[in-house]
Amino acid sequence: MSSSVSLADVSVELGGASILDDVSLNIDPGSWVGLIGPNGAGKTTILRCIANAVPFAGTVAIGDSNVASMKPQAVANLVAVVPQHPVLPQGMRVVDYVLLGRTPHHGAMTSESGHDLGVVSEVLAALDLEAFADRDVRTLSGGELQRVVIARALAQETPVLLLDEPTTGLDIGSQQEVMELIDRIRHERRLTVLSAMHDLTIAGQFTDRLLLLSDGKLVADGPAVDVLTPDSIRTHYGAAVQVIDDGGGGVVIIPIRGGRSVDQPLDKGADGEADGASNQPDQEILDP
Amino acid sequence: MITLKPARLEWWWMALALGVLAVVATVAIGYGVVPLDAAAIVRSMLDRLPFVDIESGLDERQDAVLWAIRLPRVVLGGLVGATLALAGGAYQGSFRNPLADPYLLGVAAGAGLGATLAIAYLPASSLPISPLIVLAFAGAIGAVAMTYLVGNSVKAGRTSVTLILAGVAVAAFLTAVQTYLLQREAATLRQVYGWILGSLTTVGWHEVLLILPWVIITGGVVLTGRSRLDVLSVGDEEARALGVDPPRVRLVVVLAATLGTAAVVAVSGLIGFVGIIVPHTVRIVFGTSYKVVLPLSIVYGAAFLIVADLVARTLISPGELPIGVVTAFFGAPFFAFVLRSSRGVGT
Numbered sequence: 001m002s003s004s005v006s007l008a009d010v011s012v013e014l015g016g017a018s019i020l021d022d023v024s025l026n027i028d029p030g031s032w033v034g035l036i037g038p039n040g041a042g043k044t045t046i047l048r049c050i051a052n053a054v055p056f057a058g059t060v061a062i063g064d065s066n067v068a069s070m071k072p073q074a075v076a077n078l079v080a081v082v083p084q085h086p087v088l089p090q091g092m093r094v095v096d097y098v099l100l101g102r103t104p105h106h107g108a109m110t111s112e113s114g115h116d117l118g119v120v121s122e123v124l125a126a127l128d129l130e131a132f133a134d135r136d137v138r139t140l141s142g143g144e145l146q147r148v149v150i151a152r153a154l155a156q157e158t159p160v161l162l163l164d165e166p167t168t169g170l171d172i173g174s175q176q177e178v179m180e181l182i183d184r185i186r187h188e189r190r191l192t193v194l195s196a197m198h199d200l201t202i203a204g205q206f207t208d209r210l211l212l213l214s215d216g217k218l219v220a221d222g223p224a225v226d227v228l229t230p231d232s233i234r235t236h237y238g239a240a241v242q243v244i245d246d247g248g249g250g251v252v253i254i255p256i257r258g259g260r261s262v263d264q265p266l267d268k269g270a271d272g273e274a275d276g277a278s279n280q281p282d283q284e285i286l287d288p
Numbered sequence: 289m290i291t292l293k294p295a296r297l298e299w300w301w302m303a304l305a306l307g308v309l310a311v312v313a314t315v316a317i318g319y320g321v322v323p324l325d326a327a328a329i330v331r332s333m334l335d336r337l338p339f340v341d342i343e344s345g346l347d348e349r350q351d352a353v354l355w356a357i358r359l360p361r362v363v364l365g366g367l368v369g370a371t372l373a374l375a376g377g378a379y380q381g382s383f384r385n386p387l388a389d390p391y392l393l394g395v396a397a398g399a400g401l402g403a404t405l406a407i408a409y410l411p412a413s414s415l416p417i418s419p420l421i422v423l424a425f426a427g428a429i430g431a432v433a434m435t436y437l438v439g440n441s442v443k444a445g446r447t448s449v450t451l452i453l454a455g456v457a458v459a460a461f462l463t464a465v466q467t468y469l470l471q472r473e474a475a476t477l478r479q480v481y482g483w484i485l486g487s488l489t490t491v492g493w494h495e496v497l498l499i500l501p502w503v504i505i506t507g508g509v510v511l512t513g514r515s516r517l518d519v520l521s522v523g524d525e526e527a528r529a530l531g532v533d534p535p536r537v538r539l540v541v542v543l544a545a546t547l548g549t550a551a552v553v554a555v556s557g558l559i560g561f562v563g564i565i566v567p568h569t570v571r572i573v574f575g576t577s578y579k580v581v582l583p584l585s586i587v588y589g590a591a592f593l594i595v596a597d598l599v600a601r602t603l604i605s606p607g608e609l610p611i612g613v614v615t616a617f618f619g620a621p622f623f624a625f626v627l628r629s630s631r632g633v634g635t
Contacts, residue, residue, distance in 0.1 A: 051529050076531030083529075089521035091576035096295050096518070103519050104531030112515075117292050130290050156530070 002029035002190040003063040003078065003159035005050060010058035012045050012216075019045045020056070021216040029159075032186055032193040034203040036227075037213035038237045043196035044084070046213070047162045050194070051079050062160055076104035080153035084164040084196075086145075088137045094148050095133045098123060101155030123154045126188075127181065143174030147181065154185065161186070163195040167202060175199070179206045204228055205250035212236060224251050295577035297584070305587035312591045313366065316598045317358045321606070324354055356492055364496050365488050365597040366590035368552040369562055371503050373589025375545035376563025377570075377582050378510045381517035382538045382545075383448050389563040390549040393455035393542070397462035398431025399424040399553045404466050404480050408473040420483070421498065421554045427462075428550035432543075434458045448524070448538065485610030486557035488597050495555040506548025510582060513541045517578040559593070561615045565623045566592055572626055592619075 005027040012020040020042045027033050035043045048054040052067040052075045060067045062078045080101070089097075101123075102116040124130050127147050132140065140148060146166060153161055166182065167175040183206055186193045197203035203210060204224030212220035212227050214236040220227045228251050233241050242254040318324045324346070332344035332354055346354065375390035383392070402423035410419040432455075439446070439454035470477055490496075516537045519527045524534040553559075566589045567581055574580050593611075599618065600609045 053525060053528060072528050072533050073531035076529060079529075081526075081529040083526060087521075087523040087526060089518075089576070091571070092521065093295070095292050096577060099294055100519055100522065100530055103515075106515070112294065117294065121290065121292055124290075124292075133290065133292060 002192050004029045004061075005160055005192060005194065006059075006061045007046070007049065008059040008061075010046075010049055010056050010060060012042075012049065012054060012056045014054075019216055020049070022058075023213075023216075023218050024058075025211060025218060025221065027192060027194060029192055030186075030190050031208045032183070032195070032206065034207035034210045035194060035196045035213060036198075036200060036203055036210055041213040041236075042216040043213055044164055045216075047081065047164055047194065047196060050160070050162060051075060051081050053081075073104050076156060076158070078158050079160045079162060080156040080158040082146075082149050082153050082161070082163040082166060084168060086149050088145075090138070092137050093133070094129065094135050094137055094140075094151075095120065095124075097137050097148060098129075098151045098155050101152040104156060119157065120151075120155050123151045126154070126185065127151050141174075142170050143177060146170065146174070146178050150178070150181065150185075154189070158191075160192045160194070163193070165196055165198055167197070167199055175202060182206070200228055200233070200253045201251065204253075205246070205248070223249065225249070228253060295575055295580060297580050301574055301580070301584060302587070305584055305591075309366070309587050309591045309594075312594050312598075313362050316362050316365075316594045317354065319598060319602065320353070320358065322350060322353045324350055324358070329354060360490050360493050360496055361488055361597065362594055363493075364490055364499075364555070365594045367496065367499060367503050368488065368556045368559065369566075369593025369596075370586045370590040371499075371506060371548040371552045372559065372562040373566035373585040373592070374507060374510055374582060375549045377567035377578065377585045378513075378517070378541050378545040379563070380567060381520060381578050381581075382541050383452060384521060384523070385448075385452070386568070387564070388452075389560075390545060391558070391560075391563075392452060393435040393546065394431035394458040394462065395428040395546060395549050395553060396558050397459035397466070398427035398429070398434075399550065400427070400480075400484060400558065401431075401462045401466040401469075402427025402554075403483050403557075404469050404476070407479050407483070408469060408476045417498070421495075425550050425554035428553055429546070431458055431462055432546045432550075482610065483557045484612075486559035486612035486615075487608070488556055488600075488611060489608070490555075499551040499555055502551035503548050506544050506551075507586065509544035510541055510548075513537060513544075514578040514582045517541065517582075521576075557610075557612065559612045559615055561612075561619045562589060562593060565615075565619045569623065569626050 007023055007025050010020055010023045011018070023046065035046060037043055045054060049056045049060050050062070050067065052060070052070065065078060067075055098120050099112055099116065102112055102119065105116065106112070124133060127150065129147055129151055132144060132148065137145070137148060163182070166178055170178065179202055182193060182195070185191065195207070209222060210224055210227040211218060212232060219236060220232055225245060228243055230241055230243050233239050233253070240256045242256055244252040244254065246252050314326050314329060317329055318326055328345045331342050332346055332351065334340050335342045335344050344351070372390055376388070379388040379390055379392055380386055402425070403420055406420040406423040410423070435451065435455040435458045438458060439451040442450050470480060516532055519530055519532045520534055520537060522530070527534050567585045570581050570584045570588060574584060593615070596614045596618065597611055600611045600614045603609055
């Protein structure tokens with residue numbers, strides 16, 4: 001059920017400010033693409049354009065469907081969104097929250113069917129959430145909640161899944177758990193996934209491809225080892241980092257304290273941990 | 289695989305509510321200066337069914353009290369209470385605001401101005417419908433229409449809060465006009481004030497038949513939107529991502545709730561508190577899903593107002609308390625008690 005996503009010359013202006021400037025990109029069916037860039041670069045706005053949640057100029061297509069001309073229900077049958085800060089209704093239990101994901105499959109009048117309950121039950125089982133079905137959504141921990149919000153998105157049974165900062169606010173174990181979960185289900189369900197990410201190391205480790213946004217423009221596009229260079233991170237994030245190839249297609253980004261010089265011990269630590277010569281050409285320490 | 293238990297209206301919750309309503313209604317019909325026996329009431333009702341002929345045991349005077357005074361009044365109270373409670377729940381869901389009540393968008397101020405105009409300048413005549421009812425209804429609808437016009441004239445950053453603020457402005461303006469009229473026509477003050485506090489005084493079925501079509505429309509439309517209101521509880525942006533068009537749902541549900549509210553306010557005055565207390569009590573006891581809150585609010589709203597009216601007409605008998613005073617005086621402490629034993633309410 002996978003589907004391609006393409007943007008052609010997409011621009012967004014809000015209150016006179018340009019948020020996205022002529023962005024064009026194509027995402028292959030079944031791939032996982034990470035959207036990275038500093039705060040305010042336009043990552044969330046790209047996700048909102050794809051979900052047709054913000055007025056934009058240009059064309060956004062999912063498969064052959066042009067989202068700008070579609071009703072919310074039609075879009076919601078193609079794209080599911082996992083928001084960064086989901087609104088948690090008072091007194092709502094996990095089962096009812098996940099069941100909201102079946103809304104686009106109903107007509108305006110009808111409520112849930114046995115089939116809807118079957119889908120929810122299957123999604124809860126797949127995400128190991130069965131024990132939480134009767135819990136109030138406001139009592140969940142960060143990691144549990146993220147799984148529940150993803151469950152709601154999966155209950156929509158769309159070919160495209162958008163995630164806005166899925167690991168923000170989670171501890172390092174929960175971050176890995178959530179990312180592994182997304183990776184597993186996107187293979188099982190052959191989903192096209194686009195996620196906005198802040199953690200560059202994790203973004204590089206899990207996604208097939210990274211898109212680097214800066215000031216509303218797409219400035220780099222490719223595998224992590226090409227996009228995440230010390231130069232590009234310094235230019236667009238204003239950060240001083242060391243980049244180490246992890247040997248598995250990803251990179252490890254290590255922030256460097258301002259003022260630290262090249263000669264200081266960090267270099268040595270990186271050497272000790274690296275797995276042989278493969279990482280040597282990528283090693284570089286920036287002088288801030 | 290586990291068995292899922294999503295929020296839904298259990299049949300026995302509704303059966304319990306209808307049972308409470310039946311008991312309350314029978315007591316209210318039977319109690320008064322001319323007492324009526326419960327069994328005789330039921331027999332007299334059955335006797336009115338086609339092809340049924342039972343001796344009720346009521347004499348002519350009792351029969352007249354039952355059919356021309358008590359029953360119309362109890363039915364009217366039930367319809368008013370059911371509509372105000374349902375409309376309150378609908379407003380709370382549409383605006384995601386626990387403090388929303390059916391008077392939020394200016395219904396009360398508009399109906400108040402209409403009633404004042406009617407009382408001051410259009411003395412009761414031989415018209416088939418009293419001008420007071422017509423003007424109060426028109427004022428209520430007109431005020432909400434003004435609120436929507438003002439709210440929709442906002443260009444940027446329009447949210448549901450914009451509409452509520454527009455309602456505040458419209459209500460303030462209409463109340464100012466009403467106050468000015470009251471100052472000029474001081475003789476009408478007492479009558480207008482009495483209307484504002486609410487009353488279910490009625491003889492015969494005139495008012496019931498007048499509001500019934502509006503109440504049915506309101507009930508049908510609002511109940512149809514009950515699962516959409518559950519979706520709105522995650523906020524407009526997420527609701528839209530789930531395939532719902534929030535401003536449209538809000539427009540349809542709020543307009544339907546407003547029609548019913550305007551109709552019942554026109555015949556009963558501004559009975560406060562029912563639209564807040566009933567849906568919140570149902571929420572606390574039975575759960576927050578609108579699939580549960582709205583249907584149960586209809587039945588418990590009816591029962592609540594029938595009880596309030598019974599108290600209003602018996603407490604200082606043969607005098608009568610304004611029903612709005614009773615709903616607040618007994619409703620507020622009861623609601624405080626319910627709040628105390630709950631885990632708290634919020635958005």
